[in-house]
Amino acid sequence: MNILEKIIARKQIEISESKKHKSVSALENESLFSRKTISLATALRSASSPQIISEFKRKSPSKGIINDQVLPENVTSDYVNAGAVGLSVLTDTDFFGGSFDDFLKARQANPGIPMLRKDFIVDEYQLYEAKSIGADIILLIAACLKPSEIAALSQKAHQLGLEVLLEVHNAEELEQSIGDHIDIVGVNNRNLKTFETSIETSVSLSELIPASFVKISESGLKDADTIVKLYQHGYKGFLIGETFMKTANPGAALADLQQDLTQHSNLNPLVL
Numbered sequence: 001m002n003i004l005e006k007i008i009a010r011k012q013i014e015i016s017e018s019k020k021h022k023s024v025s026a027l028e029n030e031s032l033f034s035r036k037t038i039s040l041a042t043a044l045r046s047a048s049s050p051q052i053i054s055e056f057k058r059k060s061p062s063k064g065i066i067n068d069q070v071l072p073e074n075v076t077s078d079y080v081n082a083g084a085v086g087l088s089v090l091t092d093t094d095f096f097g098g099s100f101d102d103f104l105k106a107r108q109a110n111p112g113i114p115m116l117r118k119d120f121i122v123d124e125y126q127l128y129e130a131k132s133i134g135a136d137i138i139l140l141i142a143a144c145l146k147p148s149e150i151a152a153l154s155q156k157a158h159q160l161g162l163e164v165l166l167e168v169h170n171a172e173e174l175e176q177s178i179g180d181h182i183d184i185v186g187v188n189n190r191n192l193k194t195f196e197t198s199i200e201t202s203v204s205l206s207e208l209i210p211a212s213f214v215k216i217s218e219s220g221l222k223d224a225d226t227i228v229k230l231y232q233h234g235y236k237g238f239l240i241g242e243t244f245m246k247t248a249n250p251g252a253a254l255a256d257l258q259q260d261l262t263q264h265s266n267l268n269p270l271v272l
Ligand SMILES: O=P(O)(O)OC[C@@H](O)[C@@H](O)c1c[nH]c2ccccc12
Pocket: 055, 057, 118, 119, 120, 141, 167, 188, 218, 219, 220, 221, 239, 240, 241, 242, 243
């Protein structure tokens, strides 16, 4: 069993436990469930420069503990103050050290910014959970789901007012998974089964993503040069966690990157 299979197997157990403690109707009665969501796709589409989606991630299977000294409400507020276009907060506990509590603290501290519930969504119940904690966007990972599951979950997400980020790692996943209820296509530069990370993943897939989709690049992003290169390949958003979280002050690390980006001259996206 590879790490992804282990994560999904654990997720299924968690979901069946959660369903025993909190029904869908109880989730629907949570105060945040009726909150109007904010569109990340709109913010990305209207931007005329590279936009950073900053992630709060304490640990990961590939890197172990990254940072367990900082608080989500502080880090995410600093991210917003440093110009993040959106926030991504891990809610998986066992493998990434995240939690609903982290998400809720980040949500409470930053009411007006699009927030992604970063987790392994495999069941419709998790969409209700996401809405109940105030998420704006959910992630559907093509490596974990059949095309039919992606179609059903993305349609349900839209019915709940959630935006859908489809994450792909290769051309086959992209071609099989794109559909009507996908708002943003994210290319994960990291292979979730082997942890191998390559920016070339985003470069090679860029022209396969239909122009009608907002596209973002995720994982292994460290510097302005790489971001500008991918921006020139049509990526509008860049999802970054470790580069910021491994520092004592993730918000300051984002501010430094923003500074580097503003100093870049050739910020004109290539017309491919
Ligand atoms: O920490 P990085 O290399 O900047 O990567 C951030 C983000 O892309 C990564 O955490 C991620 C991308 N897709 C995921 C799916 C599940 C968990 C985590 C992820």
